[in-house]
Amino acid sequence: MAGRAQPVLAGVVTALVGFASSFTVVLAGLRAVGASDAQAASGLLALCVACGLAAAWLGWRHRIPMSVAWSTPGAALLVATGPPAGGWPVAVGAFLVSGALVVAAGLFPPLGRAVAAIPKPVAGAMLAGVLLPLCTAPVRALVELPRVAGPVVVGWLLLHRFARRWAVPGALLVAVVAIALTAPPTGLSGATLTPSVTLTTPAWNASALVGLALPLFLVTMAAQNVPGMAVLVGYGYRPPFGAALRATGLASLLAAPAGGHAVNLAAITAALAAGPDAHPDPERRWVASVTAGVGLALLGLGAGVATALVAVAPPILIEAVAGLALLGALATALAAAVTDPATxxxxxxxxxxxxxxxxxxxxxxxxxxLVAGCLMLLLFHRRSPAPPTAPDQSAEPASPGQPAQPAQPAAPGQPAQPPTPGQPAGPARSTPA
Structure with a gap:
């Protein structure tokens, strides 16, 4: 009985941590691009249900713990971008286009390879630039609201030291207490606490397609889908990337009219369902991802309450909690950006x-x-001169002064190259036909 309950409990923890760690980022992003409180609540509900359905389907179909989440970096991108010309309907149109591009990447492997070909330092630097404004919010909150933000940051620091996975949920709990103590008594009187879906007729314009839809697609692919695959490969699975992109892209398309911005493979919480803590037997861990999907869908029923709390809170306090949730992602992105001196x-x-x-x-x-970084690489890229080749050599010579080296294996938990749609990566367990 304990063995059967273990993956279920791991799935419940995955859902709770995933929701509590970043729903404030989602609500901040949706409101930044023009959503009303009702539309933002609808978007959060749609994302929870769409993520849950995609996770349940992928886990049950392939018997692999393929956790699904919303795009937290994508939500941070919405905060950085702000309202597009044309308002909320244009943002919804951009969500649809981004989802369609993810489906296309799952159907046509060359598109996935093209995204993977973006230099990692440039992609990491773009993500870091997107995350930076939110990640500075805790500092600004400490200056503007020290008596409220101080306990939130202290709680995050203590839990980050002793129980890291609960650091952001703990900080959120402290923030909720602070909101309850400081909000006016009638603050929630006009709020709609029951879950509801608000559909929006999408609209499109060229600037939103280039400035919002395309960056949302790239950030979701580079910061969520590819790392999510790498986590699974690191735990010995051979997940079908194309199928995952098609499922999550379709879920994005279904969630977009209700306000959901992007659904993708989980990267931050993926290890909670795929690691040995979920179950000693790797063949049973898929239950954890399915349970996490169901749990996330049920948590979506609280989208109205979550949105109401955010609505009565000081905006800088919500941004501070969101910034704390994104500090780890910022550190990873900066490390990827500046590791190679040549780029x-x-x-x-x-x-x-x-x-x-x-x-x-x-x-x-x-x-x-992204354009500026790629242009810099093109303008200042120096090609090394080709080494001379002896007339009687049949093999290609090594670079001057360097002996030929065998291929190096990838670091633990990282694939040698980013997997591309239609090409399963890594050693391990094949999925059923």
Whole structure:
């Protein structure tokens, strides 16, 4: 009995941690691009249900713990981008296009390979620039609201030291207590606490397609789907990337009219369902991801309450909790951006342009940061001269002064190359036909 309950409990923990750690980021992002409180609550509910359905289907179908979540970096991108020209309907149109691109990447492997071909330092720097404004919110909150934000940050620090996975949920709990103590008695009187779906007719314009839909697709792929696959490969699974993209992309398309911005493979919480803590037998861990999906869908019923709490809270306090949730992602993105000295300057240019928040011809800074970084790589890339080849050599020579080296294995938990749609990666367990 204990063995059967273990993956179920792991799934419940995965759902709770995933929801509590980043729903504030989602609500902040949806409101930043023009959603009303009712539309933001609808978007959060739609994301929870869509993630739950996709996780349940992928886990049951492939017997692999393929956890599904919303795109937390994508929500941070919405905060950095702000309302597009045309308002909320145009944002919904961008969500639909982003979801369609994910489905296309699952159907056509060359598109997935093209995304994977974006230099990792540039992609990491773009993500870091997107996350930076939210990650500075805890500092600003300590200055503007020290008596409220101070306990939140202290709680996060203590839990981060002794129980890391509960650090952000714990900080959120402290923030909820602070909101309850400081909010006016009638603050929730006009709020709609029951779950409801508000559909929006999408609209499109060129600037939103380039400045919002395309960056949302790239951030979701580079910061969520590819790392999520890497976690599964690291635990010895051979997940079908194409099927995962098709399922999560379709879930994004279904959630978009109700306000959901993006559904993807989980990266931050993926290890909770795929690791040995979920079950000693790797063949049983898929139960944890299915349970997490069901749990997340049920947590979506509280979207109205969550949105109401956010609505009565000081905006800087909600941003502070969201920023604490994203500090780990920022550290990872910065490390990926500046590790290689040869591409460091291009990565810094990408980071600076993206973080500046500039808008040019209606297109936000994330797109221009990506363009600036790629141009830097093209302009300053120096090709090494080809070494001379002896007439009687049949094999290609090594670089001058360097002996030929065998291929190095990937680091534990990381695939040698990012997996591409239609090409399963890693050793391990095949999925059923």
């Amino acid at each position: 460091r300057e291009a990565a810094v240019v990408t980071f600076v342009v993206t973080a500046s928040g500039v808008t040019l011809i209606g297109v936000g800074g994330a797109f221009w940061g």
